[in-house]
Amino acid sequence: GQQLNQSPQSMFIQEGEDVSMNCTSSSIFNTWLWYKQDPGEGPVLLIALYKAGELTSNGRLTAQFGITRKDSFLNISASIPSDVGIYFCAGQRWGSNYQLIWGAGTKLIIKP
């Protein structure tokens, strides 16, 4: 089935570093969502984007809806240990029936 291309697959970072990840598609999307999943839990919505070019922040997290409508980016500034987890992008294609298409996830690991 169709998935979004999410990269990187995993990241090893030092505490305090900034983190960037992105999702791309060959299709146009009218919604981009970013979720975080902690071990043993369901995904939790972090940021929702509805307009091309939109830049939205949630604390140290900032996400952008790409101008082409085919990509989205998530940045985490000054990472802390509780940022560890798997980050997923999800998008709704133009004309679809509220079904979301999901990326495979970016696993964030903080080096001790």
Added chain:
Amino acid sequence: DADVTQTPRNRITKTGKRIMLECSQTKGHDRMYWYRQDPGLGLRLIYYSFDVKDINKGEISDGYSVSRQAQAKFSLSLESAIPNQTALYFCATSDPRSDRVGNEQFFGPGTRLTVL
């Protein structure tokens, strides 16, 4: 109290057994979804329901069935479980009141199913 609950949280069963996973929500949302999560594959949609009388197949519905007993309850059944159905299963809900908010899905804690 959790808005979206799933039972059981963990289940081990044998090949050929019928299994039911249950989802309940107190968010008052009309739309409910069942997803399957496998390592490295993200989330894949099994079935979704936009109201009690509406059931739709998702990307990977073969081997699964669902029942929407009420606005708040959506059950997933594996008619005859097989080992490759071993996975994490998530229920989610969304609110259709507007085009924007209707896209935002809220997830339960998941059920870890192992089929031996």
